[in-house]
Amino acid sequence: MIGGHDGFIEYRTHFRWAVLLVLLAFSVLALRLFQVQIVDGKKYETLAMVSHVVRNRIQPARGSILDREGSVLATDVEVSDLALVPHYVREPAVEIARLKDLGVLTGDEAAKVLETITQAKTDKKKRFHRLTVKKNLVGSRCPDDLTAMNFDPATSRLVCPKCGGTQLDQRAVVQSHLHELPGISLQSRMVRWYPARGLTSHAVGFVNEVSASEVERSERRLRAGDVVGRSGIERALDDSLRGVPGEDVFVRSAGGRRVETHDLPDPFRDLVSTPPIAGKDVTLTIDVNLQQAAATALARYRSGAVVALDADTGEVLAMVSHPTFEAGRRIVPGAGANAKPVPPVTTPPSLDPKNYAPMMNKAVEAYPPGSTFKILTTIAALMEGLAAEDLEMNCPGFYMFRGHKFRCFKHYGHGDIALVDAISKSCDVYFYILGEQLGIDTLAHWARDVFGVGEPTGIEISERAGLIPTERWYLRRRHQYQPGFALNTSVGQGDVRATPLAMARAYAAVVNGGRLMRPHLVRNIHDPVTGADTSVAPEVQRQIEVPEEFLDLVKRGMFGAVNTEDGTASSTALPELPFAGKTGTAQARERRPGAGPEMSAWLQQDHAWFVGYGPAKRPRLVVAAFVEHGGFGGAEAAPVARKVFEAYYAAHADEFSDLWQGFEEDVLEVVR
Amino acid sequence: MIGRDTHPFSRAVWTTSVALVVIVILGLVNLSNAASYTGESFHQTQVIWVVLGLLIAAAVAAIDMRFFEQLSPVFYGGAVLLLILVLLFGREINFSRRWFSLGDISIQPSEFAKPAVVLMLARFFHGERNPESYTLRMLLPALGYVAVPAALIMMQPDLGTSLVVIAVGFSVMFFEGIRLRSFLALLGIILLLVPLAWELDVIQPYQKERVRTWLSMSGAGPETRNDADTRMQPEQALWAVGSGGALGRGGQQAVQSRLRYLPEMHNDYILASFAEERGFVGCVALLGVYLALIYSMLVLAIRARERFAVLVSVGATAIVFWQVVFNMGMVLGIFPVVGLTLPFLSYGGSSMISGMIAVGLTLNAGIHRGQV
Ligand SMILES: [Zn+2]
Numbered sequence A: 001m002i003g004g005h006d007g008f009i010e011y012r013t014h015f016r017w018a019v020l021l022v023l024l025a026f027s028v029l030a031l032r033l034f035q036v037q038i039v040d041g042k043k044y045e046t047l048a049m050v051s052h053v054v055r056n057r058i059q060p061a062r063g064s065i066l067d068r069e070g071s072v073l074a075t076d077v078e079v080s081d082l083a084l085v086p087h088y089v090r091e092p093a094v095e096i097a098r099l100k101d102l103g104v105l106t107g108d109e110a111a112k113v114l115e116t117i118t119q120a121k122t123d124k125k126k127r128f129h130r131l132t133v134k135k136n137l138v139g140s141r142c143p144d145d146l147t148a149m150n151f152d153p154a155t156s157r158l159v160c161p162k163c164g165g166t167q168l169d170q171r172a173v174v175q176s177h178l179h180e181l182p183g184i185s186l187q188s189r190m191v192r193w194y195p196a197r198g199l200t201s202h203a204v205g206f207v208n209e210v211s212a213s214e215v216e217r218s219e220r221r222l223r224a225g226d227v228v229g230r231s232g233i234e235r236a237l238d239d240s241l242r243g244v245p246g247e248d249v250f251v252r253s254a255g256g257r258r259v260e261t262h263d264l265p266d267p268f269r270d271l272v273s274t275p276p277i278a279g280k281d282v283t284l285t286i287d288v289n290l291q292q293a294a295a296t297a298l299a300r301y302r303s304g305a306v307v308a309l310d311a312d313t314g315e316v317l318a319m320v321s322h323p324t325f326e327a328g329r330r331i332v333p334g335a336g337a338n339a340k341p342v343p344p345v346t347t348p349p350s351l352d353p354k355n356y357a358p359m360m361n362k363a364v365e366a367y368p369p370g371s372t373f374k375i376l377t378t379i380a381a382l383m384e385g386l387a388a389e390d391l392e393m394n395c396p397g398f399y400m401f402r403g404h405k406f407r408c409f410k411h412y413g414h415g416d417i418a419l420v421d422a423i424s425k426s427c428d429v430y431f432y433i434l435g436e437q438l439g440i441d442t443l444a445h446w447a448r449d450v451f452g453v454g455e456p457t458g459i460e461i462s463e464r465a466g467l468i469p470t471e472r473w474y475l476r477r478r479h480q481y482q483p484g485f486a487l488n489t490s491v492g493q494g495d496v497r498a499t500p501l502a503m504a505r506a507y508a509a510v511v512n513g514g515r516l517m518r519p520h521l522v523r524n525i526h527d528p529v530t531g532a533d534t535s536v537a538p539e540v541q542r543q544i545e546v547p548e549e550f551l552d553l554v555k556r557g558m559f560g561a562v563n564t565e566d567g568t569a570s571s572t573a574l575p576e577l578p579f580a581g582k583t584g585t586a587q588a589r590e591r592r593p594g595a596g597p598e599m600s601a602w603l604q605q606d607h608a609w610f611v612g613y614g615p616a617k618r619p620r621l622v623v624a625a626f627v628e629h630g631g632f633g634g635a636e637a638a639p640v641a642r643k644v645f646e647a648y649y650a651a652h653a654d655e656f657s658d659l660w661q662g663f664e665e666d667v668l669e670v671v672r
Numbered sequence B: 001m002i003g004r005d006t007h008p009f010s011r012a013v014w015t016t017s018v019a020l021v022v023i024v025i026l027g028l029v030n031l032s033n034a035a036s037y038t039g040e041s042f043h044q045t046q047v048i049w050v051v052l053g054l055l056i057a058a059a060v061a062a063i064d065m066r067f068f069e070q071l072s073p074v075f076y077g078g079a080v081l082l083l084i085l086v087l088l089f090g091r092e093i094n095f096s097r098r099w100f101s102l103g104d105i106s107i108q109p110s111e112f113a114k115p116a117v118v119l120m121l122a123r124f125f126h127g128e129r130n131p132e133s134y135t136l137r138m139l140l141p142a143l144g145y146v147a148v149p150a151a152l153i154m155m156q157p158d159l160g161t162s163l164v165v166i167a168v169g170f171s172v173m174f175f176e177g178i179r180l181r182s183f184l185a186l187l188g189i190i191l192l193l194v195p196l197a198w199e200l201d202v203i204q205p206y207q208k209e210r211v212r213t214w215l216s217m218s219g220a221g222p223e224t225r226n227d228a229d230t231r232m233q234p235e236q237a238l239w240a241v242g243s244g245g246a247l248g249r250g251g252q253q254a255v256q257s258r259l260r261y262l263p264e265m266h267n268d269y270i271l272a273s274f275a276e277e278r279g280f281v282g283c284v285a286l287l288g289v290y291l292a293l294i295y296s297m298l299v300l301a302i303r304a305r306e307r308f309a310v311l312v313s314v315g316a317t318a319i320v321f322w323q324v325v326f327n328m329g330m331v332l333g334i335f336p337v338v339g340l341t342l343p344f345l346s347y348g349g350s351s352m353i354s355g356m357i358a359v360g361l362t363l364n365a366g367i368h369r370g371q372v
């Protein structure tokens, strides 16, 4: 009996409540089990094979850079690597032996990979890490060094020089056997390739991987491993070229296989992949043939630059800086359509190009322009009413100014000389006098504010501004000003600094009727996604109002410099289709610490310049040739320019066919 | 009808014993199957715990109940002392101090706190000679007996065990006859304490994350962006259960359980691998055996002759019941992840022996009927 415990009655009630509670709770559990196992069982069964979600960033193909005719200057080449996740490699020995049989791995490589797998499999974490076991997948007997590969521009593929196989072939081989190689995969990687070797390195620029700090600053736009443009067009148009990365989202199954998310139920179905958006292709104004001609002409010198502009549009047809560097990788001659045997683009073999700033783009670097500047002095004087065609001066070989003797380069003097001849023969005394009369500030106004020398030209890539000194500049920088500075400035000496590009642009304005163009390297931007093309229109930065008769005077002076017997560049004339221009020989003595006697002697020499246009009768091309410490402009720079004109004429022969006969009259006309 | 059966080994005693043995065997088979996925032979060690546990259960059942009644303050005090010591000197695993290390084995004092609290409560109510419904003021000491170990366990932190202690305490009080008004007042206080604990960071960030995860799983909370990652473990346990289907994949065939990211698979999530192998049928059978065990334990409790034995048995039953409900509820996604073992199925010495002590106490009440 339950006697003695009154509470026991209550216990019996509570017992019933307790049993009820237990039954209720167990019913809930059973119902939930029913829901999970019976109702949703199929769904969970699908989910159960999910191991984890994988998100792979897909690098977009960086846009290509092409020359004006479509030759590839820079492009992304797809390269495959062999990768594996040790945990999912079920039978390492069998699978690696298979790869060896397929000719993917050599015996040594196979042994090494096998050891790596065996080791990684013992580590709880490492066995899930993806390992790249062989880069640049090619046949086991092919060189695994990418630099040894040939580039086929037609397919944008790398070709093995030994067996003629492509990476594509090897990939296909591995791909077709992947089903028997669990845990092993192919990974694609883009490599920036510059098929033109060093030819266009300075204009095109180069890319490399971002640094950790750049990744941080980019606010998730960049990731480690991304490449960005570092110089030239690669840098200037980086945003257009780069494209937008995509994301490959999928689910890894328990067996290590890929499961597409749309095959899965709810939480996974929302995970969608996004394709990458390819970068835009940039077509440059550069003409590789002209570029090649300029580079070849410069090759015998240690250092120099050539800029060739379309006189009307400001398009940069050639921009060569010498010596050059090879961005990215080498290309073996004979591999592609445009790969005619390429003469070495280098300094004379006895000299190390590294000593001559190969990375620097000398076409946009500022140097004293010497006598090429006289064209601007002339126009300034004409416009200020200080000169005229018939203005004659006497040159005894020097000019005495306030007790200083300013020498003409012709030490025994030019005698009595008029404007046109003064240009042709480059009489310094004539321009000293003009400079004295103009004053340094007026000179600076015409050169810089009107002709844009000494200020940035506005080209896409980074450039030096150069310098046209003024009285204020001297007072601020040198704390003194002497009127003699104006004389030095008038002949492009002293502190005047101009880039070959700026000089070429100023000359283009002289011969195109006074339009100061913005020089540009980009001709067209092609969006491969929309197919849209954005062409770059010529841009007139300034219309210079100079009477045609003044411009004619200057042009006659330049014609004479090349095409008359005692012109400064007479030895380089092209009588069949003359070009014209102005030589420059700029004193630029330098001292460099650590330079040997040979190098020091070189540094003592003058800069050789030639800026000219052609054909003389119908100016289309402006060329600025600069040979650093090259010596006399007429002897060293003018022949370089001539080679560029020759190449240009050859390519545009039919355009100028009507001009071929007329040269004699031109010469006569000027001489008369 | 009650008390008519004077044979010491009543049917309820048999039922309890058989159910216990069945569950223990199921557990061993399941663990040995799991060994084929984890590669670790937990089942071999577990056999030792089972044997040791059964011996302890038999011993507990055999000893005179008055022994427990007299020594319950000692057990209770010892348990509280161990809980304090474990906070000070315990081994830290996964940011919580729950274990003492003795050579190769670890001891989890909170497991033994559960029966200790039951004994202490039973003694308290046995001493109170007021059979009428208790007022809140009268319950204060009892509340203290529950609150102290619960708080200490919460500090480890081990939310799950702490909840079980509280639930067991309430079960005993409820059974003894707490007034509805007092019960509601207590419930109100606790409901007020929960958000307070949340705000004051008594509840650890990882526990909050689990609650959020659970809320988003059950569709009650806002979906967060990295849900897919944070809810991986509980979700995958659910997938394992679900992929068992009606009949299960069969022994050692549980694909999901074979995966590496169910780290507590032999432990808190043992149900997942059982469910995947045995399916709905197996799970319902398991529930049935648990039901048989708990019901027969309750029967033993109600048939006990003496208030102390009744309450001890009820408390012991409550330990097993709440632990089963919380653990299964967690694995099945009904509750947030709290980290609790499934009695007699999960791997582990402390929980096995603690569970055996609980069953032993009820058997004691059933066997020693009439000897008080
Ligand atoms: Zn080959």
Ligand SMILES: [Zn+2]
Pocket: A395, A397, A408, A409, A410, A413, A414, A415, A426, A427, A428, A429, A430
């Ligand atoms: Zn002179």
